[in-house]
Amino acid sequence: YSVSGKLGSQPLIYTRPFRAPHHTISQAGLVGGGTYPQPGEISLAHNGILFLDELTEFKRDTLEVLRQPLESKSVCISRVHQSIDFPASFLLVAALNPCPCGFLGDKKRACTCTGQQIGKYLGKLSGPLLDRIDLQIYIQSVDYDTAKAPHDAQNSATMIAKVQQAIIKQQERFACANTFNSSMTPDMIDKYCQCTDGAQELLKKIFERLYLSMRGYHKLIKVARTIADLEGAEHIDVPHMQEAIMYRSLDRHLEQQP
Template sequence: MIAKVSCAALMGIDAFKVDLEVDLTRQGMPAFTMVGLAEGAVKESKERVFSALKNSGFRLPPSRITVNLAPADIRKAGSAYDLPLAVALLGAAGIIDSAALEGWYLAGELSLSGGVKPVHGVLPLAIEARRKGAKGLIVCPENVNEAAVVEGLDVYGVATLAELVSFLVGDSSITPSRVDTSMLWEGRRNFSTDFAEVKGQEHAKRAIEIGAAGNHNILFIGPPGSGKTMLAQRIPTVLPPLLFEEALEVTKIYSVSGQLDRDRSLVVTRPFRAPHHTISDAGLIGGGAYPKPGEVSLAHRGVLFLDELPEFKKNVLEVLRQPLEGGEVTISRAAMSLSYPADFMLVAAMNPCPCGYYTDDRHVCSCSPQAVARYSSRLSGPLLDRIDLQIEVPAVDYKDLRESKGLDSATMRSNIERVRDIQAERYKGMPILTNSELSGSSLEKFCRLTDSEHTFLEQAVHSLGLSARAYTRILRIARTIADLSESANIQVHHLAEAINYRSMDRQGV
């Protein structure tokens, strides 16, 4: 007898339908065969499933069992197939009517005692089940809230295999779970830090305001103790809240990577990732034999903070070029090629030299000119060109430490959200969200300059030796500065301020 159950496999951060078919026959010697490009954890499910069935009170007759996972040419991995396999076996054995299995999607790992355990990637699985018009999705209670954020899909939580069988045969009922998504955003502004705590550095705060408003990348350059890390850690406090669709994107990434907290069904605050400089290129960009998301994808729609930037391995930094330019990263392996979203705001910090005091008037730099040059050369020109705002962060004066209050996060956030609204209206109907994405014809359309602005910018390009990419960055920054001042057109003083934020270019004058 043949029984079929629907489940799903992950490819990147999306899921695709898998039909798990079981053929159980008493002809021939008892055997168990699984086909359909199943990986190790899937093949091992046989032992878990048979123990779970036995300890849940179900007995299968000695049979020749063939399991097929279709489509058979795409890899299946993970332990989420335990639950659908157990149910399909019971359907093939006649314990559950095969008609009762139609339309249901199942996912869950089984313990030897028959308990149902949580698995990764339930959110994309739920989205795929809704797209296919499923009757409902059945998972363990720990995965219920994650799946229930998908509207238009009934999600049921079962703690044991026996409970699921009782539900499918009609002996008991389970109420589908509901999640009030509007409540998930409550308290999202309760940050423990604030820019008001940063003494002085008003120039850097202004740059952060511009960077956050237009989603521009930022590099802080200054001596130790000047507040670079402190500034970066407070950037999430001024970023606009995630929209629901953005929250779904981010949550899918955390779900498939296994980093979604079980007590929250949706990631509603913008991520802030700060990997150590010893990270590998695979850890940063993603990878493995079967690629998993890296830090650049975990920072999607949020902030990726790289402290002590020159201390990162050069090959690690160079892999940032693709996501910084295209907002996604493609990982190719012999078996497959996967793309993960990686649209983040890069915030980096570095000292001006190995000892850190090259630009500090109060300390003597112990580095030779050659050592300073070698230190700076760790960052390639193409990488620096992709960082819009390069900000000098000097040591804080004692007067500022004692008296300065400066901008707080609430004020900065209000300005940033106002500019984001301006951009949303300007780019309505276009595949552009912020000024940092302007390029080609859209750059010419929304960053038009008069003759006086062109003359000023031409002089700056020649005197600073700016690349074509740096020229584009300056126009994007100037567009954001103009939006902050509620100016429809880019003016000379907007360009001048934008150029002032390219400190690495100005060092070559």
């Protein structure tokens, strides 16, 4: 923020950033650039959230430049006489319609898109980019009764308590590494992600059915490990793996496309 001149009169930032750039943003605006390199939105979202609404409206080549920063948690801007590394450890949150008309899978309105149109629409999201998105969730439209229902504070409190316990468990697990499940290395996965025989067999089936890459395979195990932590389980069991698979909805949807 200091480099980009966005601090103003406030010398320190006390809240995590939330950045939501428009889908017309350029590559340089997203990852950084310029004759005199300036940080982009991914660096301004460092240690916070980068929200990309209408994900498929972004240019494909703009989205593709996210691949390396999502892995390395930083971005290198190279110029003739210098290279500058900007931090970019952000949580990517994205939203998109399921198809061009927006009604694919809707229980009340029929989708008017052809399979070819849907394939072209989702084709803006490459496999390598989807591999880097841990949770992919299809959300049904909300009906009136659900929309007007009061907020259940008790359920929220229970959920918060579960998350806090899972965080403590991971802090104890990685006490010497200062990391969490999402950043586990392959060696850490082998050590800390022990599956029951049933969960291992299910993982094998889904790996072969969805043609998962090694990155997608590791992501799936990490999510299952986190679900097991939320349940207070020592090992990854079948229900944990089943739930993790449900969070790969785009993989499963693309697998059904002609």
